[in-house]
Amino acid sequence: MKLYEYIIRRLILLIFVLFAVSILVFYFTRGFPRGIAPWAAYIHPKMTAEQIQQVIKEHGFDRPIYEQYFYWLRDVLRGDWGLTGAWAQGKPANEVFFNHFPYTVELSVFATIITVAIGLPMGIISALKNNKLPDHVCRVIALAGYSTPAYWFGFMLQLVFFYYFSVWGLPNLPSSGASTLGKPNITGLPILDGLLTGNFVYAWDEFLHLILPSFSLAFISLGFLARIVRASMLEVLRQDYIVMARSKGLKERVVIYRHALKNALIPAVTLTGIFFANLLGGAMITEYVFSWPGVGQQALRAIFQGDSNFILLYSLVFAVIIVLANLVVDVLYAFLDPRIKY
């Protein structure tokens, strides 16, 4: 199979996945009578009974659940994702989503950078000092990373770096929320906008706000990366061409960085892509703990309120992101490792 055929096949699959996800989520959020009624956001006290009836008829809220799905689908294809409930002041779901999405992107980018910056060296050290003390230390840190309750770790960071640092009179980091010294108005990403508009105070403040939540996220995922790098590095170091490189008298440093690392990094690259996608969707708890104004926290509120429109949009966007990330990673894999054919 050619590469582009493979890509087309996967994109067709994406459409199938989107339909399945939307049907699943639609049924589970609308099919059970709890939470906000989906028409509640369309109605305000000044409307007459006829106007209310007209709204219900137009969006098909009086129809059976499987017909409602097609009404929803029709609205979505027209670009109308429905309104949210009172928790987001009844704004359109897509407006709420895309106002908060840049914050999540910013957080995920930072968390990914920290993950790679710490996890990669940890994995390499682990493999080179296999079963010696540095390996054991890295193993415990890595395992502690994914054994840590995300919410608990966030609070502990706040407690130490905000509360105790301020009690002890040390320079402390902000505990929660995003910076309020400016407004993101060009790209929506606060740091980038601060730099673009010359509002460096705002960008710096936002950076300080980002440190704790992104470290909290990264600590959980860097363990996975370190373990994968270690495993693939160990496997590569056992290959014949490494023995060959050593036996022809190359320095150990050259063997490791020029010959071994390049091949050992292939799984790490793919894993980082998947991480980034998962962080975009899975940062819910961290956003909740740090009151970070990202989409995860909004989705959590929507789920608690039973707001189907927002949950549908959220899960569909993340289904697209995760499937595309997997696709990109697979294609990247084929470029990095010429032995792989699709």
Place this chain on the structure above:
Amino acid sequence: MKTRRGEWEARLADIKYSLYLLRKNPLVMAGTLIAAFFILLALLANIIVDPKLAYPEGYPGGMYPFERKYVWNANHFIQWGPGVSLYYGPEFFPLGTDSYGRDLLKMIILAIPVDLYYATIITIVSAIIGTLIGAVASYAGGIADEIVLRITDVFFAFPALVLALVFASILGRSLETLTLALILVWWPPYTRLMRGQVLSEKEKPYVEALKALGASNIRILFRHIIPNAIFPILVQATMDFGGVILTFSALMFLGFSPSPAIPELGNLAADGYGHIFDAPWVILFPGLTMLIISLAFNLVGDGLRDVLDPRLRR
């Protein structure tokens, strides 16, 4: 009969060698000891601590009779800083009290069996469901395999936590429905894992030999292929156990708890939400317990994986 004995002897020797390798690794030993300690503690919890402290008689439906207050012993060696309400009474609380004035250490001891029990159910049930679906589908191949593959695709396409939250919010708030919600999202990775295993096993010559001998498909699958392919599933389940405890308690923490007074580690931690700076111990100690339990199981699982994976075996 002779071949059967030979087979078991070989398996036993393999297990013995694996145990020897595990014993050599100090981290795995530490993990095993800690995990064993917590399992023992869970079994003895109701003897060590009077369960009536957490489940008082005559207060059904999670109604709890005490007023909400957090205290910390005045004569304790940990100083939490300003803003902490100190307790000068005769009783000593090693880890302070929770918001109901109950001894936090006793509550944590009562919470450990709850967490371990539900996490065990979730892990075992989802591993069995995932393994069976994966094994049968990939052994049958063709359309069944394709359907199962596409279903797992859908489950992988959005974060498990979101799905579990949606399920839990439909099913209502109770520990049992939370368990069900987690099982519903936890089986697909096992299915994928088992599918890969069976795909490689069923091409091996011994399966062909069994077919030539006239063994039925069910016998080949359940008696030969699954036992040969089960080890990665066991390792995955051990590694997952910690993750299940974390996710279960995270859902409780986020507010799917039927009552704030139930002793469960996430629930106890949630008690301290909003009081992080004036009663930090309420969130610190339950979370730390969770970290230690989960780390112990992860150490065991990680060691098992190294030992059972012949490429990493040394």
